Amino acid sequence: IGRRFNFSGPENPFWEIIGVAADGKYNSLGEAPQPAFYRPLLRDYSTNVTLVARVQGDPRAVLMALRREVQTLDPSLPLYNVETLTEHMSVPLFPARMAAIVLGSFGVLALVLAAIGIYGVMSYVVAGRTREIGVRMALGAERRDVLRLIVGQGMTLALIGLGIGLVIAFAAARLLTSLLYGVSPADPATFAGIALLLASVALVACYIPAQRATKVDPMVALRYE
DSSP: OOOEEOSSOTTSOOEEOOOOOOOBOSSOTTSOOBOOOOOOTTTSOOSOOOOOOOOSSOGGGGHHHHHHHHHHHOTTOOOOSOOOHHHHHHHHHHHHHHHHHHHHHHHHHHHHHHHHHHHHHHHHHHHHTHHHHHHHHHTTOOHHHHHHHHHHHHHHHHHHHHHHHHHHHHHHHGGGGGGOSSSOTTOHHHHHHHHHHHHHHHHHHHHHHHHHHTTOOHHHHHTOO
């Protein structure tokens, strides 16, 4: 701060640095942050000026006050394209929001299909092991032992698949960096939440067939073909 520079040639006056601003995105949300400098209007006047005001509460409630303030400074200044930041960002954020909706919909569909698949496989496995379950219960196995056996085997396979899926998701998330705002591609909270959700779905899908297996009558199961 306080240093002077000139980038337009020796015939132009120097600019003095009076503050430092962070890099920003000026053309599109997908670009990398770029450095920029702000020049005073008294030396570099432009007919199109953007006024940005940070307010407390509802921005719409202070629009009339802002208009009156500008008119007080210069009654000839026209004001147009007055909008809140949310309204202004709705257009550039539209592609990202649509992509999030589409990807989210496919994610929910994949979760439902995975739950149905796990439930179907476990139901098939339990049906094929009905005689084995009956033998175990006839020899003294308790219902909780059968429940622990089936749920444990099902969750082992589910957790192996979950681990492989997380590794693939971690690698693929870097391809979606341009669609992520305020979230890292390797955000630990997101990955932990998704892993917990998938594990919970797998647990429920394994528990229902296992619970049904504990109600098998050993004598009926021994005669099951």
